[in-house]
Amino acid sequence: MAEPQHHDEPTKHEEHIVSPKIYLAIGTTLLVFTAITVGASLIDLPGDLNAVVALAIACFKMTLVVLFFMHVKYSSKLTKLTVAAGFLTFVVLITMTMTDYISRAWGRW
Amino acid sequence: MDSHTLAAQTSETAHIEHEHPPFLRHHFASVEQQRETATFGMWLFLLTEIMFFGGLFCSYLIFRNWYYPAFVVASHSLHLWAGTLNTTLLIISSFTMAMAVHASETRVRKALIGWMIATIILGCGFLCVKAYEWHDEWVEHHVPGLNFSPQGFLHGTHDYPDDKLQLDMAEKTQVYFSLYFAMTGMHALHMVIGVSLLSFLLFQAYGGKYVNGHVAPIENFGLYWHFVDIVWIFLFPLLYLISRHQ
Amino acid sequence: MSTIVTLPDQRTATLPKVSYLNKEYGLKSWLLTGDHKRIAVLYLISITFFFFIGGAMAGLIRLELLTPPSDLLAADTYNKVFTAHGIIMVFLFLVPSVPATIGNFVIPIMVGAKDLAFPKINLLSWYLYVAAGCMLLWALVSGGVDTGWTFTTPLSTHYLNTHVVTAGLAVFVAGFSSIFTGLNFIVTIHRMRAPGMTWFRLPLFVWSHYAASILMVLGTPVLAITLTLVVLERTIGIGVFDPTKGGDPLLFQHLFWFYSHPAVYIMILPGMGVISEVMSTFSRKRVFGYTAVAFSSVAIAVFGFFVWAHHMFVMGISSYSALVFSLLTMLVAVPSAIKIFNWSATLYKGSITFETPMLYAFGFIGLFTIGGLTGVFLGSMGMDIHLTETYFIVAHFHFVMVGGMLMAYLSGVHFWWPKITGRMYPEGVSKLAAVITFVGFVLTFFPQFILGYLGMPRRYAAYPAEFQVLNVFSSAGASVLGVGYLLPLLYLTWSLKYGKIAGSNPWQATGLEWQIQSPPLTENFVETPIVTHEAYDYEWLESKKENEVPTVG
Secondary structure: OOOOOOOOOOOOOOOOOOOHHHHHHHHHHHHHHHHHHHHHHHOOOOOOHHHHHHHHHHHHHHHHHHHHHOOHHHOOHHHHHHHHHHHHHHHHHHHHHHHHHHHHHHOOO | OOHHHHHHHHHHHOOOOOOOOOOOOOOOOOHHHHHHHHHHHHHHHHHHHHHHHHHHHHHHHHHHHHOHHHHHHHHHOOOHHHHHHHHHHHHHHHHHHHHHHHHHHOOOHHHHHHHHHHHHHHHHHHHHHHHHHHHHHHHOOOOOOOOOOHHHHOOOOOOOOOOOOOHHHHHHHHHHHHHHHHHHHHHHHHHHHHHHHHHHHHHHHHOOOOOOOOOHHHHHHHHHHHHHHHHHHHHHHHHHHOOOOO | OOOOOOOOOHHHOOOOOOOOOOOOOOHHHHHOOOOHHHHHHHHHHHHHHHHHHHHHHHHHHHHHOOOOOOOOOOHHHHHHHHHHHHHHHHHHHHOOHHHHHHHHHHHHHHOOOOOOOOHHHHHHHHHHHHHHHHHHHHHHHOOOOOOOOOOOOOHHHHHOOOOHHHHHHHHHHHHHHHHHHHHHHHHHHHHOOOOOOOHHHOOHHHHHHHHHHHHHHHHHHHHHHHHHHHHHHHHOOOOOOOHHHOOOHHHHHHHHHHHHHHHHHHHHHHHHHHHHHHHHHHHOOOOOOHHHHHHHHHHHHHHHHHOHHHHOOOOOOOHHHHHHHHHHHHHHHHHHHHHHHHHHHHHOOOOOOOOHHHHHHHHHHHHHHHHHHHHHHHHOHHHHHHHOOEHHHHHHHHHHHHHHHHHHHHHHHHHHHHHHHOEOOOHHHHHHHHHHHHHHHHHHHHHHHHHHHHOOEOOOOOOOHHHHHHHHHHHHHHHHHHHHHHHHHHHHHHHHHHOOEOOOOOOOOOOHHHHOOOOOEOOEOOOOOOOOOOOOOHHHHHHHHHHOOOOOO
């Protein structure tokens, strides 16, 4: 939830313009990590490590996109809170649903 | 006190007229306020999109745990090269879109138009590859409800000779493909909407808009486009990668 | 703190020459308007329309239940009627009722803005609402839907031959209308506040709408994807909820209630906002514990996302999970109780007057408290197993939704009617209507608690003869209630032409909306107001009146 007491009077400073070099660097990194994640999927890692690696790389790529392509790194606290609120609610949906699915086989108490 | 006498008094002192750019709407005090407001609104919309796809991701998590063998085998039937190609296309298109926003901010019309065209082409490329994959799945009888058959999952394949499921588990691959089509379908629908909106913006940019400081529409469309990219960044490992070696 | 204020002399008040109502004329100026006030009026008209359709369905239900056998309506017709009642009342009345009409009208003025942040999206939201309403009406006249408002799978996907797809899509569209309203409110409250209007100077009405908007934005899309999956399952047969293909019907319940439980807070929170305004104005005191009431709204919104599975205790979810959800459900009682206590404390030593909005607000407090407390019964698992799917549930949520929310809605409509139209409603008959509504309501729904406790199941057209006496009470009450709702429709329409001129601040209230003319100008304020006083500061209002210096507007 966006924090209510947060004072967010419209700021007057000029919007931060991200330089194309950063975009290029981020884009290249994303492509490199795509190659890494595909490569990692072709190797047989022990246990669930394949899934963990793939999802960790996906989270890393998402973070890069959100921070730089979507300018959250340069945005107001309000925007950061909004993004956080979205992921938090998503986590609530998953965890609270999983309380049911994980324990359904435990039987009665 | 009677408020229209009040109105008469104050309208004389009245407000100082600024230089208003034509795109500044009347209820905003300044261009910055308008731009920040629009961006915040767009982020809230993306919040709803997170939850929209969130329901699907949540279902995927549950069913993958329930029908693990079926999800692994069904995942093997997807083309890794197509998924990789599409991921590459989308990431490059995100880069070109970011550059389009930059061009709009720095007010270079030709660059803006060029980057937008590149984004549209890459987006269409993604959709073509996706359509090819869907066609392939149709031919293989993997479309749930319409022409589904579990036969392909009973005897193993050329690449994965061990992919032999019992019939009851093989039928559960239908859940995988239900989610696969729901997720990629919703994603593709967002892509189609994105390409259409971008074409409209391109048409306007061609007419000279968005290089006069009016960045908000391009910027907010960029947010949408990157969001769709992020959804795919997660769909790709979940659907294609994490079951490769199980 | 309390200041006794005599109402201003209304004989000298005149209607302003220019207002949002007469700035432009013609149908087009209404249908293509960007003005939040006009859109609010459009919403008010369309919501009233659907309220009376839904109300007519309720009338049919009560008529059928007058006698034990299913004689007036066949069982399948009865199913369609209660489904229509549920869908219309939930999605086309309760969810948009206060936010889209009163909220739309006063929130921009309360924060000191000229309009909502996105006027076009606001208009789009109304059109989506109308489209959803038309789709639903189409589903009704072309054969009806009989899933209940919950679209329960696999009943809705496999076993019914009614217009589930049309109705489901209608709810989907209505959901987007609600998302856009919520989005607009959040952005407006964050970004469009006037200079000096800090968060803790906002009226509590704005706070409660902010909380409800968060729920709209975060919850509704989950309903959208769920209904999309239902529609896909019904049309092309994908297998996410279908157990024969390996899907899980309980997953549908999880996703559906993930929205639909917060949705009850979407419905009630704006009503609570109305009550805060009315309580303060008619006891001429600052709302007791302003900060606590403000944060309790946000707390209700946050807790609302953690309790949904209490709708599913007997559906076969894990008993461990049910335990967790049952405990969390108890938490919601805390912020709700904070509100009730603080409103009561506001009355203490206030200069209370009994105008119609205040009467409705008293109705709200009594009935909502009963509804909320029975909710605690239902949240405890042991009781819930006994009471679920009985009329106890029906009585519980009608106490909250009709006794609570509808009372608050009517309170708000009466309270802001002078601001919206510039004219007063007739005080005598409206007080009568408030009392009739209260009596009719208690007579209708109190017997249902007893019926449910005795074991009468809901959603059936027929019942054992031993339940008839209480059902006759309930149906009799429903007809009284019907009169209570028709009266405002009549006298409010009458007052549009014949009501007394209201003047800008008939209640001597402190909100920014009362410091401008009624009906307001299209741009609300002649110049951007600079806010220097706290919310509900009646001493500031007094000194403003004495000095006649326009500090605002």
